[in-house]
Amino acid sequence: MEENSSGLLNGRADCRDCARRLITLATHRVYIISQKLEPEFYNDRDIFDHLVSLATRNQKTDIRIIAHDTRSAAGEGHYLINLAQKLPSFVQIRTTVTRADRQFLESWLIIDDMAYMRVKNPARYEGNFEICNKLECKSYIARFEEIWENCHVDQNTRRLSL
Numbered sequence: 001m002e003e004n005s006s007g008l009l010n011g012r013a014d015c016r017d018c019a020r021r022l023i024t025l026a027t028h029r030v031y032i033i034s035q036k037l038e039p040e041f042y043n044d045r046d047i048f049d050h051l052v053s054l055a056t057r058n059q060k061t062d063i064r065i066i067a068h069d070t071r072s073a074a075g076e077g078h079y080l081i082n083l084a085q086k087l088p089s090f091v092q093i094r095t096t097v098t099r100a101d102r103q104f105l106e107s108w109l110i111i112d113d114m115a116y117m118r119v120k121n122p123a124r125y126e127g128n129f130e131i132c133n134k135l136e137c138k139s140y141i142a143r144f145e146e147i148w149e150n151c152h153v154d155q156n157t158r159r160l161s162l
Contacts, residue, residue: 022115022116026050033107035105067095114134116136
């Protein structure tokens with residue numbers, strides 16, 4: 001992937017590699033919309049380590065994740081859930097509650113104001129990505145924030161203290 005590039009994603013490996021590459025480009029913002037936190041994309045130690053580093057180096061880090069269902073990910077010890085539990089000031093996970101938002105079946109990864117990955121068909125791992133397209137990212141961020149406002153804090157990611 002070049003610094004200023006775009007392309008199609010066709011298959012699990014393409015999506016995983018693209019997610020990993022884009023997240024390593026992040027300097028302050030990572031937004032994810034997902035069905036079940038797609039472990040094949042995001043349950044990755046390198047991604048976890050990079051996001052921890054990002055949050056600890058930059059107080060303006062904003063990592064927001066919207067998922068339809070996090071129960072299986074929470075039960076399997078998903079890295080993104082561990083991240084939200086470890087750094088709740090920087091990482092928030094919410095779940096969709098409205099019917100319209102629950103019918104949103106794409107998966108998005110938005111990095112800062114410049115790059116995105118859009119998996120239009122998560123079941124087949126088909127989509128596209130683009131780096132250095134601020135205009136497109138602006139529209140994705142606006143839609144993400146609309147959905148975010150309708151979501152509730154995810155109960156499966158709360159850390160229980162005894």
